[in-house]
Amino acid sequence: MKACRTHALGGNPVPRTPNDRRVALRICLLACIIVLTQIPRSAHAAAESPLIRTNVSQIIALGTNASTASYDARFQGVIIYVSPPTRRLYVQEGDQGLQVNLTAPVASFRAGQVVEVEGKIADSLPLPRIIGARAKVLGERPLPEAKFSSAARFAAGQDVFRFVSVRGFVRDMTSDRNALTLLIAEEWRTFELAVQVSGTPLPREWLDAEIEAQGMAYPFYNARNQPNGFRFHVSSLEFVRVIRSGDGTLFDRPALTIAEASQQPWEWQRRLKIVGTVTAHQPLEFLFVDDGTGPMQANLMPPLPRSESSLGLEHDAQVWLQPGDRVEIIGVRRNWSSLTPTLIQAEFRRIGKAPPVAAQPATIADLEAGRFSGHLVSIAARLLDQRLWITGNVHHQLLVLQAGDHVFQAAWESETPADWDLEPGSYVRVTGVNDAMQGRFKGACIYHLLLRSPADVVATLEPPFWTRKEYQRIALAVGVITALAGAWILMQRWQMRRLERRGATRTADLRTANERLQEEVAARQRAEAEVQRALEEEKELSELKTRFVSMVSHEFRTPLGIISSSADILDAYLDRLSSEERHENLRDIGEATRHMSRMMEEVLLLSRVEAGKMTCRPAPLDLTKFCQRVVDEVTSATNARCPIVLHAPLSLPTADADEGLLRHVLTNLLNNGVKYSATGSPVDLTLLARNGSAIFTIRDCGIGIPEAEARHLFQAFYRATNVGERAGSGLGLTIVKRCVELHGGKIAFESKEGHGTAFTVELPLFPHSQSYS
Numbered sequence: 129m130k131a132c133r134t135h136a137l138g139g140n141p142v143p144r145t146p147n148d149r150r151v152a153l154r155i156c157l158l159a160c161i162i163v164l165t166q167i168p169r170s171a172h173a174a175a176e177s178p179l180i181r182t183n184v185s186q187i188i189a190l191g192t193n194a195s196t197a198s199y200d201a202r203f204q205g206v207i208i209y210v211s212p213p214t215r216r217l218y219v220q221e222g223d224q225g226l227q228v229n230l231t232a233p234v235a236s237f238r239a240g241q242v243v244e245v246e247g248k249i250a251d252s253l254p255l256p257r258i259i260g261a262r263a264k265v266l267g268e269r270p271l272p273e274a275k276f277s278s279a280a281r282f283a284a285g286q287d288v289f290r291f292v293s294v295r296g297f298v299r300d301m302t303s304d305r306n307a308l309t310l311l312i313a314e315e316w317r318t319f320e321l322a323v324q325v326s327g328t329p330l331p332r333e334w335l336d337a338e339i340e341a342q343g344m345a346y347p348f349y350n351a352r353n354q355p356n357g358f359r360f361h362v363s364s365l366e367f368v369r370v371i372r373s374g375d376g377t378l379f380d381r382p383a384l385t386i387a388e389a390s391q392q393p394w395e396w397q398r399r400l401k402i403v404g405t406v407t408a409h410q411p412l413e414f415l416f417v418d419d420g421t422g423p424m425q426a427n428l429m430p431p432l433p434r435s436e437s438s439l440g441l442e443h444d445a446q447v448w449l450q451p452g453d454r455v456e457i458i459g460v461r462r463n464w465s466s467l468t469p470t471l472i473q474a475e476f477r478r479i480g481k482a483p484p485v486a487a488q489p490a491t492i493a494d495l496e497a498g499r500f501s502g503h504l505v506s507i508a509a510r511l512l513d514q515r516l517w518i519t520g521n522v523h524h525q526l527l528v529l530q531a532g533d534h535v536f537q538a539a540w541e542s543e544t545p546a547d548w549d550l551e552p553g554s555y556v557r558v559t560g561v562n563d564a565m566q567g568r569f570k571g572a573c574i575y576h577l578l579l580r581s582p583a584d585v586v587a588t589l590e591p592p593f594w595t596r597k598e599y600q601r602i603a604l605a606v607g608v609i610t611a612l613a614g615a616w617i618l619m620q621r622w623q624m625r626r627l628e629r630r631g632a633t634r635t636a637d638l639r640t641a642n643e644r645l646q647e648e649v650a651a652r653q654r655a656e657a658e659v660q661r662a663l664e665e666e667k668e669l670s671e672l673k674t675r676f677v678s679m680v681s682h683e684f685r686t687p688l689g690i691i692s693s694s695a696d697i698l699d700a701y702l703d704r705l706s707s708e709e710r711h712e713n714l715r716d717i718g719e720a721t722r723h724m725s726r727m728m729e730e731v732l733l734l735s736r737v738e739a740g741k742m743t744c745r746p747a748p749l750d751l752t753k754f755c756q757r758v759v760d761e762v763t764s765a766t767n768a769r770c771p772i773v774l775h776a777p778l779s780l781p782t783a784d785a786d787e788g789l790l791r792h793v794l795t796n797l798l799n800n801g802v803k804y805s806a807t808g809s810p811v812d813l814t815l816l817a818r819n820g821s822a823i824f825t826i827r828d829c830g831i832g833i834p835e836a837e838a839r840h841l842f843q844a845f846y847r848a849t850n851v852g853e854r855a856g857s858g859l860g861l862t863i864v865k866r867c868v869e870l871h872g873g874k875i876a877f878e879s880k881e882g883h884g885t886a887f888t889v890e891l892p893l894f895p896h897s898q899s900y901s
C-alpha cells in the first residue's frame with residue numbers, strides 16, 4: 129500500500145485526450161505489467177521501510193541508530209534557519225528541531241514558513257537528520273519562543289537545532305559577503321556567532337558590548353564523536369539585540385598600571401588595558417609582561433580568522449614577541465589557578481621597545497612558596513636532564529633541574545633549537561619567568577620557568593660543598609645528634625645530681641633513723657639491763673633470804689639445842705652432877721651463846737658495812753708486828769688447831785692502814801684457813817710489799833673450794849657445799865671484801881677442791897714508798 133501511494137505521489141498525471149487512449153492503454157498495460165512484476169519487490173521494500181514518521185519527537189526518539197537510515201519520514205514544522213550554501217533547512221516542531229538536507233536549492237525558503245518535509249532518516253550526532261528531503265511550504269507561522277540557553281549547554285550537545293537565545297560579550301568581529309561573524313564570550317567560553325547578512329559594515333560599537341541573539345546552535349564533533357564546539361547561527365541582524373553598549377574600540381582606552389589592574393574587581397564585560405614590557409611570550413597562548421609595578425600574565429584569545437576579502441578589526445599580527453618588546457594589552461581580569469595576576473580573553477598591540485626587565489635572584493624556597501610568581505627570576509640549579517620535542521616547526525625544550533631537594537623544569541620554545549652544551553649533573557644559572565600555579569592540594573605550588581632565550585641558561589661553578597643540601601643535612605644531623613647527646617648528658621648529670629641529693633637526704637634520714645634506732649636499742653638494752661639487774665637483785669635477794677633462813681635454821685638451831693639441853697640437864701640433875709659435869713654444861717652453854725653472838729656480830733657488822741657506817745681511817749701501823757699479833761690471836765682462838773706461820777720481811781716501812789679493817793680481813797681469812805683444814809694442817813700468812821702495796825697471802829691445805837661455786841663465794845650467807853658440819857654464817861668473806869674495798873684494795877683467791885686455798889689481798893698501804901719490794 130505504501131509503495132502504491134508513494135508511486136501515486138511520484139507518478140505522472142492521467143491522460144486527458146481521446147487520441148492518446150490507445151497509447152494510454154498501452155501504457156496502462158505496461159504499467160500493470162510493471163506493477164505486477166514490482167509487487168514482490170514492493171512487498172520487500174515495505175518490509176524494509178514500513179513506517180512514515182510524522183512527528184519530530186518520534187524521529188528524535190529513534191536516536192542515533194544507524195539502522196534508522198532505512199526509515200522514511202514525513203513531518204511538519206516551522207523553519208527556524210535556512211542555510212543556502214549547504215541546502216539545509218532547520219525545522220522545529222514543538223520545542224525540538226531537526227536538520228533537513230534538501231536535494232534542491234533552498235533559496236525560496238525563509239525562517240517562519242511552515243513546511244511539510246519528506247525524506248529519509250539518517251543517523252547523526254547529536255540528533256538524527258533528514259536526508260534526500262523535499263519540503264513543501266504549507267503557510268507561515270510566528271517563530272517559536274526562543275528559550276534562553278547557554279554556550280555551556282551547546283558545548284554539551286544540548287539545545288541544538290532549535291530556536292534559542294544566548295547572551296555574551298562581543299570580543300571580535302569580521303564581515304564578508306556571507307555573514308557577519310562575532311566572537312562572543314560567555315564568561316570564559318568563546319564561540320562564533322554568524323549573522324546571515326551580506327557585506328555589512330562592522331558594527332564597531334558592539335565591541336565589548338553585551339548582546340542577546342536569537343538563533344540556532346550547530347554543534348561540531350571530532351573524529352571520536354566527542355562534542356568539539358559549536359557555531360551559533362542567526363538569520364538576520366533583527367535577531368541581535370544590544371543589552372549593554374561596549375567600548376567600541378580596541379586599544380583606545382585609558383591604561384592602568386599592572387598593580388592597579390591587579391586590584392580591579394572581576395567583571396566580565398570590561399576589558400582592562402595595561403602597558404608593559406614582555407618577559408615571555410608563547411604565541412596564541414600567553415604573554416608575561418612587567419611594567420615595574422608588578423608582573424601580569426595575559427591569556428591570549430585568538431582573533432577570528434579573516435580572509436583577504438573580509439572586513440575585520442585592526443589586530444596586531446600574532447608575531448613572536450621578544451623580551452623587551454613594549455606592548456599594550458586588553459583583557460578581562462580573571463585568575464584561575466595561576467598565581468600571577470591574569471588577564472584572559474586578551475590581545476596585545478606592540479608599541480615599541482624598552483630595556484629588558486632585570487631578573488631577580490631567587491631561591492628554591494621562594495619558588496616553592498609561590499613567591500616571585502610572574503617575575504623574571506634567576507636561580508642556580510643542577511641540571512638533571514634535558515628533553516626536546518617538536519610540534520609543527522616549534523621546538524620545545526625542557527630542562528629538568530634540581531635545587532636543594534626540589535626538582536623543577538625550565539622550558540624554552542623556539543623555531544630554532546638551543547644547543548646547550550651541558551653535562552648532566554653540571555651546575556647552571558637559569559633565568560626565566562616564574563610561571564607558578566596553585567595546585568589542587570592545599571599549599572602545593574606548581575611552577576616552571578619560561579626561558580626567554582638560550583642565553584638564559586649559563587654554566588656556573590659548583591656551589592661550595594657546605595652550601596649543598598646533603599652536607600647541610602649531615603651538618604644538621606651531626607648538630608642535632610650533638611645537641612641531643614649534650615642534652616642527654618646534661619639530663620643524666622641532672623638526674624645523677626638529683627639522685628645524689630636524694631641519696632644524701634636519704635642517707636641523712638637513714639643516719640638519723642639509725643641513730644634513733646641505736647638510741648632506742650641502747651635505751652632498750654639499758655632497760656633490759658635494768659630489768660635484768662632488778663631481776664638479779666630480786667633473785668639475789670631471794671637467794672639471800674633463802675641462804676639466811678638456811679643459815680639461821682642451821683647455825684642457830686644447833687647452839688640453841690646445846691643451850692637448851694645443857695640447861696635441861698643442869699635443871700634436872702644439878703644435884704647429881706659433879707661439879708666438872710656442871711661446868712662442862714655451863715661451858716657448852718657459854719660456847720653456844722658465844723657462837724650465836726659471834727654470828728650476830730657478823731650480821732651486825734655486815735649491816736654496818738652495807739649501811740656505809742664503816743669508814744677507812746688509816747693510821748701508821750707496823751705491819752709485821754700487827755700480823756704476828758693477829759696470828760697469835762687466831763691461834764689462840766682456834767685452840768691452835770692448825771699451826772699458823774707468818775712469813776714477813778724483816779723490815780717494812782710503816783704502813784698507813786686502818787687497823788680495824790685490816791684485823792677483820794686477816795682474822796677472817798686465817799680463821800677460815802684453820803676451819804677448813806684438817807687439824808694440824810699448816811696455814812701460812814705471807815706478807816709482801818710491792819709497788820706501794822702490801823700483799824697478804826693466806827694459804828692453807830684444806831678442803832678447797834669447788835670450782836663451780838667459786839664465783840658465789842663473796843655473796844652474803846653463801847657457803848660452799850663441801851663445808852660439811854663446819855659452823856659458819858657465810859658472812860665472813862662478804863665482810864672481808866667490803867673492808868678490802870674500803871681500803872682501796874682488791875682480793876682474789878686460788879683454790880683446788882681437796883688441795884687447799886690461797887687468798888691474796890693487795891692493799892695500798894705504802895703510798896709513799898711506791899717502789900718498795
Ligand code: ADP
Pocket residue numbers: 796800801802803804805828830831832833841846847848849851855856857858859860861862884885
Ligand atoms: P663461814 O662462816 O662459812 O666460814 P665465810 O664467809 O668466812 O663463812 O666463808 C664462806 C665460805 O667460803 C665458807 O663457808 C667456805 O665454804 C668457803 N671458804 C672460805 N675460806 C675457805 C678456805 N680457807 N678453805 C675452804 N673453803 C673456804
